[in-house]
Amino acid sequence: MKARTLNLRLLAGAALACLISGSAYADGGPAADKPATVKSADVTTERLLNANKEMADGNWITHHGNLWGQRYSPLAQINKDTVKGLHVAWTMQLGGLEGGGIWSHGGLEGTPLAENGYLYVTDGWGSVYKIDARGGKGTLIWKMDPKTDHDWAGAVACCGVDNRGAALYKNLVISHTLDGRLIATDKETGQVKWQRAVANPDKGEVVTGAPLIVKNMAITGVAGAEYGIRGWIAATDLDTQKEVWRTYTIPTKGEAGIESWKGANSAEVAGGGSTWVTGSYDAANNTIVWGVGNPGPDWDNAFRPGDNLYTDSSLAVDADTGKIKWHFQHTPNDPYDYDSVGENVLVDVGDKKLALHANRNGFGYAVDRTDGKFEWATAFVKKVTWTKGINPKTGKPEEYDAGKDVQTYLAAATPTRDKALADFCPGNMGGKNWPPTSYNPELKLWYIPVIESCNRVTIAPEKALPAKSREFFTGGGPSQPFRITGSVTAIDVTTGKVAGKFETKFPNLGGTLATKDLVFSGEPSGEVFALDGKTLEKLWGFNTGGGVSAPPMTFQVDGKQYVAILVGLGGAWDKWFIDSTPELKTMQPGSMLYVFGL
Amino acid sequence: MMFRVNLAATLVMALGFLGSAQAEESEAQLGRATYARANCVGCHKWHGNGGGGYGGAALSLRKTQLDREQIVKTVTCGRPGTGMPSFLRGVYDDDAKEHPCYDFSQKDLTGDNHVAEAGTFLRPNEIEAVADYVLKNIMGHGDPNLAECVAFFGDTSRVCEIYKPKTSHQMPTPSTQN
Numbered sequence: 049m050k051a052r053t054l055n056l057r058l059l060a061g062a063a064l065a066c067l068i069s070g071s072a073y074a075d076g077g078p079a080a081d082k083p084a085t086v087k088s089a090d091v092t093t094e095r096l097l098n099a100n101k102e103m104a105d106g107n108w109i110t111h112h113g114n115l116w117g118q119r120y121s122p123l124a125q126i127n128k129d130t131v132k133g134l135h136v137a138w139t140m141q142l143g144g145l146e147g148g149g150i151w152s153h154g155g156l157e158g159t160p161l162a163e164n165g166y167l168y169v170t171d172g173w174g175s176v177y178k179i180d181a182r183g184g185k186g187t188l189i190w191k192m193d194p195k196t197d198h199d200w201a202g203a204v205a206c207c208g209v210d211n212r213g214a215a216l217y218k219n220l221v222i223s224h225t226l227d228g229r230l231i232a233t234d235k236e237t238g239q240v241k242w243q244r245a246v247a248n249p250d251k252g253e254v255v256t257g258a259p260l261i262v263k264n265m266a267i268t269g270v271a272g273a274e275y276g277i278r279g280w281i282a283a284t285d286l287d288t289q290k291e292v293w294r295t296y297t298i299p300t301k302g303e304a305g306i307e308s309w310k311g312a313n314s315a316e317v318a319g320g321g322s323t324w325v326t327g328s329y330d331a332a333n334n335t336i337v338w339g340v341g342n343p344g345p346d347w348d349n350a351f352r353p354g355d356n357l358y359t360d361s362s363l364a365v366d367a368d369t370g371k372i373k374w375h376f377q378h379t380p381n382d383p384y385d386y387d388s389v390g391e392n393v394l395v396d397v398g399d400k401k402l403a404l405h406a407n408r409n410g411f412g413y414a415v416d417r418t419d420g421k422f423e424w425a426t427a428f429v430k431k432v433t434w435t436k437g438i439n440p441k442t443g444k445p446e447e448y449d450a451g452k453d454v455q456t457y458l459a460a461a462t463p464t465r466d467k468a469l470a471d472f473c474p475g476n477m478g479g480k481n482w483p484p485t486s487y488n489p490e491l492k493l494w495y496i497p498v499i500e501s502c503n504r505v506t507i508a509p510e511k512a513l514p515a516k517s518r519e520f521f522t523g524g525g526p527s528q529p530f531r532i533t534g535s536v537t538a539i540d541v542t543t544g545k546v547a548g549k550f551e552t553k554f555p556n557l558g559g560t561l562a563t564k565d566l567v568f569s570g571e572p573s574g575e576v577f578a579l580d581g582k583t584l585e586k587l588w589g590f591n592t593g594g595g596v597s598a599p600p601m602t603f604q605v606d607g608k609q610y611v612a613i614l615v616g617l618g619g620a621w622d623k624w625f626i627d628s629t630p631e632l633k634t635m636q637p638g639s640m641l642y643v644f645g646l
Numbered sequence: 647m648m649f650r651v652n653l654a655a656t657l658v659m660a661l662g663f664l665g666s667a668q669a670e671e672s673e674a675q676l677g678r679a680t681y682a683r684a685n686c687v688g689c690h691k692w693h694g695n696g697g698g699g700y701g702g703a704a705l706s707l708r709k710t711q712l713d714r715e716q717i718v719k720t721v722t723c724g725r726p727g728t729g730m731p732s733f734l735r736g737v738y739d740d741d742a743k744e745h746p747c748y749d750f751s752q753k754d755l756t757g758d759n760h761v762a763e764a765g766t767f768l769r770p771n772e773i774e775a776v777a778d779y780v781l782k783n784i785m786g787h788g789d790p791n792l793a794e795c796v797a798f799f800g801d802t803s804r805v806c807e808i809y810k811p812k813t814s815h816q817m818p819t820p821s822t823q824n
Binding site: 148149150152189190191192193194195196197198199200203206207227229231233237238239240243245249250274345346347348506507508510516517518519520521522523524525526527528529620622623624626627630633 | 682683685687688691692695697698699700701702703704728729731757760762763765799800802803804805807808817818819820821822823824
């Protein structure tokens with residue numbers, strides 16, 4: 049064993065090792081210069097509720113950093129003054145590149161978790177990796193491969209072979225698979241304790257989001273609104289493995305909201321309303337706030353007259369029962385595919401308790417998170433053509449007409465059955481897609497990863513409800529005659545106004561991380577960069593050589609702060625939207641964890 | 647499967663038609679592989695029925711009336727103003743001697759004449775192979791069925807189950823490496 053590891057080291061890095069330590073052969077293999085493995089404490093509700101303190105201690109124990117969805121770390125060794133010295137500390141090659149279904153390869157969109165010097169990351173097919181990050185390098189402790197059925201799930205994944213990360217609960221790592229399972233893996237041994245099928249690809253349902261742990265439950269969201277599903281959010285009791293509740297995002301007969309589906313077409317057959325981005329939790333009100341996706345079919349809105357609740361809405365549900373408490377809808381009777389699936393960031397500003405949401409439709413919204421009352425909306429993209437703006441009183445688009453069953457908004461930019469082709473901005477990817485925003489509570493700045501875009505949609509009217517599941521049910525489709533770029537745009541939440549914009553050549557497909565005085569993000573062309581948190585001036589950059597479509601996070605181990613990011617272009621872009629960014633055609637699939645340190 | 651192919655090959659060898667039959671077999675394989683790799687499957691679906699989707703409103707290749715030459719041309723050139731991309735590199739280059747596609751060069755492709763460039767370019771022989779695959783395996787076929795689905799995906803996955811009577815299943819068994 050010893051001989052083998054020595055050989056490996058010799059082959060892989062002898063020259064480098066000699067340079068650095070001069071005694072490269074004295075140690076005993078990959079893990080020898082690390083302290084013995086330590087058992088981590090159970091992750092409890094208490095700890096999750098105090099995630100800010102965990103972050104100050106160097107951990108990152110829930111998907112968005114804390115349960116409020118803020119992705120803000122108070123760690124400050126890497127700061128405005130030191131960041132120019134940031135460099136690659138170590139990397140680790142991961143797997144999950146295989147194709148399946150309609151996909152030629154998997155990609156990385158996950159946020160790593162960090163606890164006590166160990167990282168937990170997932171690849172696109174839902175394999176979970178536990179990595180020892182102590183001692184200034186990464187060592188794989190275990191990898192759990194869920195053996196996802198590639199073709200079964202991959203054929204109905206509209207937008208890539210993706211998995212956005214895992215969750216921690218007690219001594220378990222909780223994760224999802226594209227084929228709809230929730231899996232509990234022993235944190236120490238990597239052995240699977242149990243698994244439960246939550247979603248069903250036979251119905252066109254797949255799961256890409258990270259679980260949210262609330263109390264003793266894992267909350268799961270589903271994808272599939274392009275395949276005629278009826279969306280839901282589900283809670284699984286992690287101690288009994290039983291379902292606690294499942295709340296459909298599309299009402300059925302006799303339920304509130306059904307009046308917003310006026311046509312003869314039954315909403316619950318194919319109404320859409322996916323929930324594939326991890327939401328947030330407000331313990332003070334025991335409320336989960338979760339984004340709901342587009343209606344089905346995506347573009348043919350005459351097929352589904354009415355406002356189509358709760359599609360394109362932020363939805364607040366009671367954590368214990370799943371009962372809907374309030375909703376706020378952004379784009380009623382949506383003809384653009386402007387879903388609201390993105391995260392809601394909970395923030396306190398003065399005495400206001402807000403939920404922030406950056407929508408695909410190009411506007412950032414603030415609502416009162418206790419009752420869903422509208423506060424303000426601000427365009428964060430450079431170009432909006434589908435509406436004159438959001439009405440400051442109602443929060444609805446100015447052209448919204450409650451008397452109309454089928455909305456047309458600004459008609460020149462709206463595809464309809466009569467005028468099947470229309471160009472609109474932002475394009476159907478947004479605005480802002482799933483890549484998460486981050487919020488600096490001291491500067492009160494909210495950093496949005498922006499896709500500055502327009503595109504074209506052609507309506508192909510749907511004649512009937514889908515006869516078979518697992519078939520696209522979109523009522524048309526987009527094409528990409530326009531170049532698409534990106535930005536990181538900051539909104540000052542005390543004024544609701546744009547405070548700065550850092551423009552990028554390519555759309556932001558990865559999301560942002562906020563630290564005390566910096567913002568981190570990446571580009572699909574490979575660049576990872578840091579901006580001044582106040583001015584958005586670029587202070588540091590490094591090209592990873594692989595497409596970035598995942599959010600950065602930060603952690604601390606051995607008293608040293610690191611920034612970690614998964615690199616390997618995933619998602620929908622290289623299949624469906626590449627024509628708007630032709631230079632990205634040369635990006636090769638990849639699967640790598642990068643860790644940067646000072 | 648392997649066995650059948652070998653058997654057929656042996657048989658053919660005995661009959662002395664070796665060259666053409668093997669060529670046909672590998673041509674068919676190239677056609678199917680290209681259909682998957684070049685993302686025809688992404689927009690037109692494995693079964694070719696097309697329909698809406700993120701790739702645009704793709705036409706049904708089951709119902710297409712085009713002949714071989716027209717399919718080759720559509721794949722080579724794409725179709726201006728629609729989501730159907732062009733698969734041959736350089737066909738619209740401004741400085742090319744000939745403009746084989748609708749006499750258009752890059753500068754003509756603006757506005758409603760926009761032609762998307764495919765994410766994966768194909769060679770002329772691959773374009774012919776995929777056209778033959780469409781003609782033989784998709785065009786004129788009725789509703790997709792189990793046999794066709796299994797022929798496309800193989801039978802190691804549940805992907806074709808919706809074409810079968812309902813059956814119950816066990817979840818896959820995860821495995822850990824440490």
